[in-house]
Amino acid sequence: MHAMSSMPGHILVVEDDRRMADTLVSGLTNKGYQVTLARTGEEAFFVIHSTQPDLVLLDLTLPQRGGLEILAQIRAERLPTRVLILTSHNSVDDRVTGLNSGADDYLGKPFSFPELLARVSSLLRRLPSAPRSSSLQIADVHIDTKAHLVNRSGTPIDLTPREYDLLLYLLEHRNQAVSREMLAKDVWHETSRFTPIDNVIDVQMARLRRKVDDPFPTKLIHTLRGVGFILREPEQ
C-alpha cells in the first residue's frame, strides 16, 4: 500500500454530469478517500453544512445554483473547506475569476486523472508540504536534495539540472502516474496550455532513463501509454 491511503480526507464532489461524477467518485474512492456526491448546488449546500467536507471538487456550471455562488458562500461563512474548481471554461479569465473568488486551485477539463489526484493530495496536506528531508530514497536510488546529488547503489549519477528536477518530481509523486501536462507545467514551467513539448518531455525522459535505469537490472521508471510516466518501487 502506498502512503496516501493513510491520509484522511472527506471529499465532496459537486458535478452534474453523471458519467463524470461516477468516474470521479470511483477514482477517488479507490485512492482511499471518503467521497460524497452532490449533483446540484442545493445538494452541495446541504452536504457542506451537514458534514463539513475537507475538500470540495466544484464544477462551475451547475443547475440551480452556480459553482461560483457556492464558493462565495463557503468563503463568506469562513468554513475551513478547501475548494478545487473543475470546469471546461478554460480561458485565463475564468481561471482568474475562479481563483479570485477564493478557490484554492483550478483544473480545466479535460484534465488527466493523475494530475487531479496530485492536486487533491496536495490540497489535503493541510500543512505546507512537510519540510523536505535532505535525502530522498526509492529502492536503491538516493537523492541528496541539498547538494543535488544522485546515486544508485552507490554509483554516482551525473544529471543535468532538468534531469534532476524531473527525477525529483517523479520521486515526490512516487507510485503515482504523472502526465505530460503535469510535467510541462511543474518541471518545464510552461504556462501556456498549447505548447507542443510532448516530444521534448519524451526525449528528456528517455535520457533520464538511460542514466538512471539502463545500467541497472531493476527498472524504476515506466511509461504508461496514453497516461504518462510512473516511478514505481520494484515489486518485492
Add this chain to the structure above:
Amino acid sequence: MKHLRSTNIRTRLALWFVAILASILVIYISAVFVFQYVLLERQIFHDEIQDVETVEGLLYFNQSGSLQLEEKYHTHQQSRLLEDRLMEVRDLAGNVLYRADTLKGETLGGSSLPDEGVHSYNERSTMLADGTRVLLISHIHPVQGKPVLIRLGYSMAPLHDRMARFFLLLLLATPVALIAAGFISYSVARRALRPLASMALRAEQITVTNLHDRIVIENPDDELGHMARVLNHLLERLQQAFAQLQRFTADAAHELRTPLASIRSTGELTLQQNGSDSSYREAISGMLEEAVRLNQTIDGLLLLSKAEAVQADNGSTSFFLPELVHEILALLEVLIEERQITVLEERENAFHQPLVADRSLMRVALLNVLHNAVKFSPDRSILRILYGNIEREGHIFHRISIHDGGPGIAPGEHLRVFDRFFTSAVHQATAPRGSGLGLSIARLIIDRNGGRIYFEENVVSGAKCCIELPILTDSLPKIEGA
C-alpha cells in the same frame, strides 16, 4: 419639428428646403418692402417740392389784401391730380392767410415752429384731426414782397393703401410658392434617392445562402454608386471570410472526427474480442493517446481564436528577439542535442532595438516555427538562425530567418503550409504528425503584430522560414527584465 424626426430622408430634405426658402423669402420681402416704401416716400417729397414751386407762382394778394391762388391753374388737365393737395399759407406771425378747401377748415401742422421753412423744406410727418397721415413740407416765400410761410402736404393714405395691397399679395403668394417648392423638392429628393431604396431591397435579400449576390450600381460615379461599391466590397470580404470559416469548420470537424473515430473503433473492436488483460490495456492506452491528441487540437483551436481576438497594444511588453529565441532554444535543447543538430546564429547587423508585442503569444509563434524546424531537421544537420533588419515602406523590421537542413517544402506548398490543418501531400509519410495548427497559429500571431511570415522559395536545400516584425521606434514601454 421634433415629431417629424422619424420620417424619411426625402421628407426631411423637402422640409429643410422649404424652411430655408421661407426664411430667405421673408428677408427678401422685408427688404423689398422697406426699399419700396422709402422710395415712394422720397417720390412724394420730391413732388411736393415741385408743387410748392408751382404754387409760389400762383399766389397773389387780391385788392382786399387776402391771399388767393390763381384759379386758372385748376383748369389744366394735368393739375386735376393735384386737387387733393393740402395747403396752408401763414404770415410770419403765424396768422393763417390761405387754407385750401381740401383741409375742410382744419389746421395743417398746428402753429408755426421757430425758423420753420427758413433754410429748407422742413420735411415732417403730421396728422390731421381726422387721423390722416400727411407728409408735410414748409417753405418761406415772398408774395408781392411780403414773405409768407407755405405749408404743403400730401396724404400718405394712398401710399399706405398701396403698400398694404402689395403686402397682402405677397402674403397670399408666398405660401403657395412654398408649397409648390416643397412638392418639387420632395419629388426631386425622391428621384435622387430612388437607387437607395433599390439597393436596400437588394441588400435585404442577401443572406448566408446568396452572399455571392451584389448590389446593382446605377451610376458608379455618384455618391450612391460609391456607396454601392463599398457595400459590394464589404460583401466580397464577408463572402471570403464566410467561405474560410466554412472551410475551417469542415477541416476542424474532420480533424476532431479522426481521433474520435479511432477511439470509437478501438473500443468497439476490443469489446467484441475476448481479449487478454494486456490487449485491453493496449486498447485503452491507444484510446487515451487519441484523447490527448483531441485535446491538443481543441487547445490549438482555442489559441487561434484567442490570437484572432487579440487587440493591438493589449498586454504588450518590449523584449529582445534573440533573447526570446535563446529561451526557446533552451527549451528545445534536449531535442537538438539528441539529434546532434548544430545551431548557428548569425547577426547581419546591429540588432539592439527591442520588439513590442505580447511576449507570451510571440513565444508560442516562435516556438512553433523553431520546433517545426527541429522536427524536420535530419540528424547531424545544421540549423541556421539569421538576424537582421530590413526596411520596407518606410518602416524598419526585424527579420529572423530560420533555415533548417530538412527535406524542404514541396513546390507550390510555400503558402499552403500556413493553412489550418495543412498536411503536405509529398512528405506525409516521413513527417512527424502534429496538430496541423502550429504554423497557422504562428502566422496569425505575427500578422496581428503587423509582421509577416513566409517560407523563402529559392533556397537550395531545406526550408527557410522568414519572420519580419515591425520595430516601434517611439514610446517604448519598459523593457522586461531590464
